Amino acid sequence: MKLEIKNVSKKFREKKAVSQFSMELETGQCVGLIGPNGAGKSTLIKIIADILQTDEGEVLLEGKNISKMKREIGYLPQYPNFYEWMTAKETLFFMGQLSGISKKELIRDVPIILAKVGLSDEEDAKIRTFSGGMKQRLGIAQALLHKPAFIVMDEPVSALDPIGRREVLNLIQEIKQETTILLSTHILSDAEEICERFVVIKNGMKIEDTTMLDLISRNSKPVVYLEITHNDKSWVDTVKMLPYVKDAEMTGHKVKITLDDVVKYKNSLIQNALENNVDIIRFEIDKHETLEEIFLKLVVGT
Numbered sequence: 001m002k003l004e005i006k007n008v009s010k011k012f013r014e015k016k017a018v019s020q021f022s023m024e025l026e027t028g029q030c031v032g033l034i035g036p037n038g039a040g041k042s043t044l045i046k047i048i049a050d051i052l053q054t055d056e057g058e059v060l061l062e063g064k065n066i067s068k069m070k071r072e073i074g075y076l077p078q079y080p081n082f083y084e085w086m087t088a089k090e091t092l093f094f095m096g097q098l099s100g101i102s103k104k105e106l107i108r109d110v111p112i113i114l115a116k117v118g119l120s121d122e123e124d125a126k127i128r129t130f131s132g133g134m135k136q137r138l139g140i141a142q143a144l145l146h147k148p149a150f151i152v153m154d155e156p157v158s159a160l161d162p163i164g165r166r167e168v169l170n171l172i173q174e175i176k177q178e179t180t181i182l183l184s185t186h187i188l189s190d191a192e193e194i195c196e197r198f199v200v201i202k203n204g205m206k207i208e209d210t211t212m213l214d215l216i217s218r219n220s221k222p223v224v225y226l227e228i229t230h231n232d233k234s235w236v237d238t239v240k241m242l243p244y245v246k247d248a249e250m251t252g253h254k255v256k257i258t259l260d261d262v263v264k265y266k267n268s269l270i271q272n273a274l275e276n277n278v279d280i281i282r283f284e285i286d287k288h289e290t291l292e293e294i295f296l297k298l299v300v301g302t
């Protein structure tokens with residue numbers, strides 16, 4: 001399935017929240033929508049979830065307007081709102097019925113989804129006793145209940161403490177195996193942990209659409225550092241002869257190798273090391289800047 005966001009714009013009075021924004025998302029991907037506060041992430045996510053209407057442009061799923069394909073989209077709001085006096089199970093039944101799922105399906109599916117988000121033991125506990133991470137996991141359960149092809153999540157971990165954050169990130173890692181995910185965040189490391197592709201939004205406009213590999217290749221020196229268990233000078237001499245190696249030098253157990261192209265040849269180099277029974281204990285690509293710094297530059301524009 002393909003989700004297409006085509007030239008979407010949205011204004012609130014005179015404030016442009018999203019401007020001429022376009023991107024495509026294919027089934028199986030996990031995309032991080034990254035931007036600072038006020039960049040337009042929530043607005044865009046609400047447009048994709050068909051909660052807000054566009055002023056211009058359209059969102060298509062399989063070529064059809066998103067409002068006709070709502071069943072295929074699951075939405076986790078930035079601040080999921082639950083009735084504190086309901087139990088987890090009651091909440092899912094209530095929300096499932098609101099979104100038109102039959103009672104029979106709910107009886108079958110609610111226990112399955114509660115198990116998936118790790119809340120089976122708490123199914124009869126009141127929401128008021130839940131931690132932030134548990135509430136967010138329940139929010140994910142609600143978004144997945146109707147088995148959508150895509151799930152859009154608005155800042156799913158930003159408001160959580162480290163424990164809740166870990167719980168939810170682990171859960172997203174699991175659901176990513178079977179559901180296509182678009183999640184917004186202003187914390188790069190969250191997206192970096194679970195997504196392969198990043199779309200950066202600033203002042204409502206898309207300023208970058210890239211992958212981790214592309215970022216590394218654009219921002220790294222063609223140098224890798226290895227630490228090996230033996231002082232294997234003969235391997236380093238062999239490495240020097242490889243066509244894609246420019247230079248290799250060894251200091252103690254540390255080897256610095258300059259390649260023609262890091263992204264293209266790093267795996268060949270590792271393969272060569274393994275074939276020569278070199279025992280690697282550390283492998284690192286020399287980065288000019290951390291990804292955090294690269295994004296900061298993009299969004300702050302320094």
Ligand SMILES: Nc1ncnc2c1ncn2[C@@H]1O[C@H](COP(=O)(O)OP(=O)(O)OP(=O)(O)O)[C@@H](O)[C@H]1O
Pocket residue numbers: 012013015016017035036037038039040041042043044186
């Ligand atoms: N309902 C609204 N009425 C007026 N202005 C709004 C409304 N919703 C959003 N905005 C404005 O639109 C811009 C984009 O807001 P949005 O919430 O989409 O950004 P965001 O990237 O999700 O930010 P945050 O991370 O702070 O949630 C902001 O300037 C915001 O103040």
